[in-house]
Amino acid sequence: MQFLRCVAAALVVAQHAAIELRARTGTPDLLSYWHDHGGVGVDIFFVISGLVMYLSTRRKPAPADATATAALFFRRRLIRIVPMYWFYTLSKVxxxxxxxxxxxxxxxxxxxxxxxxCFYPMVSPASGDILPLVESGWTLGFEMLFYAVLATVIALGLPRLKTATLVLALIYLVAQLFPDAVLSQFFGRTVLFEFLLGMGIARLWMQYKQPPAWLAVLLVAIAMAALFVHRPPLDRFVGLGIPSAMLVLGMAWMERFAWVRAAAGRLTLLGDASYSTYLAHGFIMPAAVIGGLKLAPHSYGFICLTAVMVATVAGCLSYLLLEKPLTRVLNARFGGSKVVASASTAPV
Structure with missing residues (x-):
């Protein structure tokens, strides 16, 4: 998962580098491949989020502890997401x-x-689109909604996947009834269901940790072809979400191979820093692209690659110098105990 988080962040950065280059050069079809394909990083992130949240909440708390467990879960999610997002938002202000x-x-x-x-969808006065001040932070609105739904499900002691599916489907259907509302336009997208794909593959991974080796390789191969070779014009959930889920599940199953574990282990820092990279790259990208155009005016592929590398380094520094120590301090003070004493071993 650390490897895929690194890849997802790099894909998003590559897409935004292509967008920045298009804006700076006035060439609308420049680096069209990365412009069209880099956004899949978001879908991979959403699937991974669903998987990780399902696994991290797999122990069902005793009824008396359900509310406290849900509050602890949501508090830790806030600690993980909010401080860095606020830092970069206020920096842009x-x-x-x-x-x-x-x-x-x-x-x-x-x-x-x-x-x-507050992760509340609003129309940006700069672009006219429904985007926050730190534009890449639009995905966090979906993340926070998913966390809130999951925390509520835990508090009520209900089955996680079935109940989350019902609630998210209801949100989607209500959004279709009021298509002109800003909230409906934002949340009424099928990308909302990619978290459920992550939860579903978490269940598959728990039940079938050792499938045939060829199955993992086949899943990854099909997913790569669907995402990066031939992408038919389908709804995002079908065209990107399902292949992203296949990729995540296939890579999770491939962890049985020692060489995969070794290669992924070398990218641990990049995976850990993916959130900082995701937030910080918008601040770095314009300067990286402008500098690249001055040094190598027509080497657009090289400029894009350099911009991704510079943003990744900036993300790692942000993680090591700010995100990691800040998260550690906040968890120590507000994160609570790691295990609820009365939690059972049964899945929620």
């Missing part, structure tokens, strides 16, 4: 207010900043 911004020439509305900080 400071940059806009101090240095100015053409995108926010009319000002930076307070309610928009507040909505961004």
């Amino acid at each position: 400071a940059i806009v207010l101090v240095l100015g911004s053409k995108a926010f020439a009319a000002g930076l509305p307070f309610l928009y900043v507040l909505g961004s900080l």
Whole structure:
């Protein structure tokens, strides 16, 4: 999973590097492959999130401890997500207010900043799209909704996958009834169900930890072909979500191979730093692309690769110097005990 988190972050950064190069050069079809395919990193992230959350909540708490366990789960998710997101959001606020911004020439509305900080979908005054101030943070709105649903399910002692499926399906259906509302336009997308794919493959992984070796290889091969070779014009859940789930499951099953474990182990830092890379790259990308265009004006592929590498280094530094120590301090103070004493071993 660490390897895939690293790959997912790199794909998103590559897509945004292509977008930045297009904007700087005025060439609409430049690096079209990465522009069209890099976004799958988000789908991989969502599937991994569903898998990890299912596995991390697999022990069912005693009824008397259900509410406390749910609160602890959600608190730890907040500690993991919020501080770094707020740091980069407030950093961008400071940059806009101090240095100015053409995108926010009319000002930076307070309610928009507040909505961004609270993961509440709002229309950006810069682009007109439903995006927070740190644009890559749009995915965190889906993450926080998923965490809230899962915490509620745990508190009520209900089956996780079945209940989460019902709740997310209800949210999606309600969104279709009110298509003009901003919340509906944001959450009424099938990408919402990719968390459920992650939960589903977690169950498969728990039940069949040692399938035939050829099956894992076949899953990865099919997924790679569907995601990066031939992508038919399908709904995102079908065209990207399902192949991403196949990729995640196949890679999880391939951990039986020593060479896979060894190769993935070398990328542990990059996987750990993927969240910081995801948030920080938007700050690094313009400077990296501008510098690349000055040094090698027409080497667009090289500029894109360099931008990804620079953003990855920045993400690692952000993780080591800020995210890791901050998360450790907050978990020590607010994260609670690691195990609920009365939790049983039965799956939730």
